[in-house]
Every structure is written in structure tokens, then in C-alpha cells.
Amino acid sequence: MAESPRSSPRSRQLLLRIRRGLFASPLDTLITVVLAVVCGGGLWNLFHWAFLQADWAVVLSNVRLYFNGNFPVSQIWRSWSWLGLLGALCILTLMPSRLLPPVVVRLLPLLWVLILPIGLLLLASGLGLEPVKSRFWGGLQLSLLLTLGTILMSLPLGILMALARRSSLPLLRWLTTGYIELMRGMPLIAVLFFGQLMIPLFLPEGWTLNRVLRAVLSLGFFMAAYMAEDVRGGLQSIPKTQLEAARSLGLSPLLTVALVELPQALRTALPALANQCVASMQNTSLLAYLGLIELLGISRSILANPDYLGRHLEVYIWLALLYWAVCILMTSLARRLERTLKVNGHH
């Protein structure tokens, strides 16, 4: 192999690196060429289809449906403003905190909890607005509402179950372990069907729960089992000496959990928990099969329109992009949180 002289310009060094990395031997060269042809061909076909054959009208004329579902047009500002608030909150959270007033930084966690009730108020009625029935909720807005609801329900529940699972009361321990094993042993779609059909049976006479709430409950109960296991892993990673230090300072068992164990356990479990949150988002798409017109549901109903016959590929590529964008957003939020916590006392 030719030695690259120190004085050679950068482009020459780059060329040498390419040569060494991709064309070092005849076999390397062969692999490089074959891969280039296959990938290039694939990309060429994709672009050819996307710009010349595809008809994007199915996406472009239905933007409102994808984002807001069948929300009454006269009230659509409510749906957009909630999506706008959510977007603004994401941007605030992702911004470097030194650019924000400290008050805002401190309020961020609270805002994330409040964004769900605000959304429900804005979308349903409240504030003296005209009531909009939940069957008109749909599209991305409903998917996000379901995701947020699921996370806000399953995370606290998961934490409680993780703690209950190592309780000194055998009955509590067995019950939670049994619950977690049961939930993990069932496919989500079965849990969702159970939720839609069974929850009404458990309610007192005359009570009803709308479908969205039933969906959040089933998703939340399901995800909580997984969250509990992640939190339990975090709890197990805390050395016993930490508990001894807490006890010798006179901290009660409750204070030890709240001030010493959970903060450390949640930090450790954060990557796994973030993973579950992203999964929660993807899981909401199953509700399309239970008649909810969230993102996938509304897309299926658009495809059922004879005007858009056979435009599956366009719609599903668009859907993939949307889901992907939301998940990227969620993972960057999680990474942001991880970094903030790491700055405040890394191990």
C-alpha cells in the first residue's frame, strides 16, 4: 500500500482512505461495486416512482384529516392550537436551557403533565366552548393524545408496581408479579379488545366511558407492566450501601424510596423507559382495528374513498414518515432528559 505523504492535500488523503476502505482487495472491490449498483438502482427506482408515477393528491388534499381527523371545521382552530402548544413545548424542551428563563425551565415538567388535560379541555369542550364528541377526534392529534395519556398513566402505575413487587407483604408481591406476568403474556391487541368490551361491564349502572378513555386505560394497564419491569431493573442496580447510608441518617422507608432509591433507579431505567414511550406511540396504531380513527384509522378511511383507489403506497409512505418524525422527536426529548440528568450528578 502506498504511503500517504504528510504534505499531501486533504482530497488526496480522502481518496487514499476510500481506496483503503472500499477497494483494498479484488473481493472488496467486487462487494463495493455490487452494493453500489443495488443501492443506486433502488434509489433511482424510488425517486422515479416518487416524482413521476406517484400521485400525492391523496396526501396533499387531506392534510387536515391526517392531522385533525373529522374535527368539525368550524372548531378546527382548537385542534390546531393544541398541536401547536405541544409543538411549542417540544421546542422549549429541546432548546438549550441557558437560553430560557430559569422559571420556564423549572415549569417544564409541570407543563408536560398539564398538556394532556389542556388538550382534553380544548378538544372536548370546557372553557365555554361548543362540545365536540370524542368520535370526531382523530388523526395525528388523537394518536398523540392516546400516547400522552398512556405514558402519563403507565409511568406512575409502573413505578408503584415495581415498588410493590419488592414489598415485604407477600400478598402484594404475588398480586403484582401475577399481574405483570399476565399482561406480558398477552398480545396487546387482545388487551385492547378486552378493554373496549369488558371495561363497560365493570362500570356501575348508568356509567359510560368513551372509547378514547377506554383505549387509554387498556394501553396504560398494558404498558405499565413493561414500565414496572424497567423500573425494577433500575431499583436493583442501586447498591445496598446506599440504603444503609439513608437508614443511618434516619430516613424513613418512604423517604428512602422517594429521595434516594427512585431518583437513582429512574435515571438508570431512563433509556428503557424512553423505549417504552416510543413503543406506546407505535402501539396506538392498533386502535385503528377497534374503530378509532387515529392516524392509521383515518388513513384507512381515506383509502376507502373511491377517489383514491390504489394509492396505498403513497399513503403508507406518508404515514411512515409521520410516525418516524414523531418517534425521532420523542427520542430526542428522551436524550435531552438523559443529558440534563447526567449534568446533575453523573455516576
Place this chain on the structure above:
Amino acid sequence: MASSTAPSPQPASGDQPGDPLSAGPELVVRSQGLDKIFPNGFQALTKVDLAVDKGEVVVIMGPSGSGKSTLIRTFNGLETIQGGHLEVLGYHLDADNNQKVVSKIRRHVGMVFQSFNLFPHLSILENVTLAPVWVQKRDRQTVKKDALALLDHVGIREQAHKYPSQLSGGQQQRVAIARALALSPQLMLFDEPTSALDPEKVKEVLETIRALAAEGMTMVVVTHEVGFAREVADRVVFMDEGTIVEEASPQTFFTEPKEERSQLFLSRIL
């Protein structure tokens, strides 16, 4: 197993039961016939009798596995006891290990561990203020001021806003001492406080403990530091196989130990 019951130096006056902390009991710790049996059946302590007076510095020495750490861990209820009787600061504890009594004892007893055991997710200052704020429910601002004064005392005020992982072992151990002192304890327990430190950091920690002793703090220190024991201890207790073998002043213990096992131990470490 010869349980050499050493007579307590002075049969203290203020050890009436049921009257904790009033009129300042002269006797801080008294264990009588203390037994510790681990759940796996291992007997770590056998009929241990020990008394610690107010203001006294007792150093416990002995080979590893002799029960020294276990003994001082019973003093604040980190280890339960299976037999005998324990009296700490006027609170009485026996084999029922009453948790209410234990939690009362812990409010007045500070402990420093071999591995520091600072809370990694809290800043140095938060480590020190945690217990006063949450256990003693004292006012946050006062606690903060006191904590900074304590950190100043152990020489790490400048690091107050750093996190444990950013400090050296010696600094971490001094924070741990400040954290224990923040509860204004009447007894300090040190469980091999310098064993996990680099040799050059041992001195700074021992200096801190020495200063504390000079202020009249009652302390029980498990350590292998002979120099420290010689200079600071009022009394050296030598343990082996879960029993106290010999109790003597450092002078006597290091120059003319009575028991054969003490002589053997000293011949190995000196």
C-alpha cells in the same frame, strides 16, 4: 470461646431506663451479652459486653471477620441483634429490635462508612442538607447555612455545588463526615473510614476525625490505623472471632498486650 468480660471503666450514673437523653447520660453505649447471628446461621458476635462513655474515643481493632464492623452496626440498628441487651443514648434495644427505638437512635447517631456512600444524584450540599430537612424537618435556609459551615469545617466549602463523582475519595469521605454531623449527633460511628482511600488521602480524613475528637465528640472507630489509634484513642478494644479479647489504653495495648491473640495480631501489623 473465652468471653472476657471487660469491666466497664466507670459504672455510669445516668443509665436509668426510660429516661432518654435527659440530664445527659454519662454512658453513651452499653452492650450486654450481645449476640449477632446472621440468617445463614453464622454467629458474628458472641456475648459482647462493651461500654462507651460520653466524650470517649474508642478504637476497635482486629483481624477481618472478627465482628468489629458488625458490632458498631448494631449500635444504630443497621444490624439486628439476636440476643443480649443494647443501650444507646438511653434507648434500650434487645432481640425484638423495636423499629421505633431504632429510628430514635438513628437521629442521634452519625455513621461514616468505608465506601463513603454519598448519594451520587445529589450535590455535595444536598447530601449534607437531606437529613436535616427531611428527618428533622428544619428550615431549609438555616439548614443550608449550617451545612455550608460544616463543609467549611471539613475544608470543602468550595465544592459544595459539585457532585460526589467529581471529588476525590478523601474529599468524599470528608463530605460523608459532614453529612453525619449535620444531624448534630451525640455519637459518631466510623466503619473503617480510611480503608478505601489512597494512602496520600488517608491523612486528610484522619485529621478531620482527630479534630472532631478534640472537640469532645463521643466516637467509636473501627480502623487499622495504628498511629491514629495510638494518638487519638482513649481506649483500644481488640476483637477476634466475634468476641472482645482485650480492652486497654493504647499505651498498654501497643506496648504490652496481655492476650496471646493480641500479641499475634500486633506482631503481624506493626
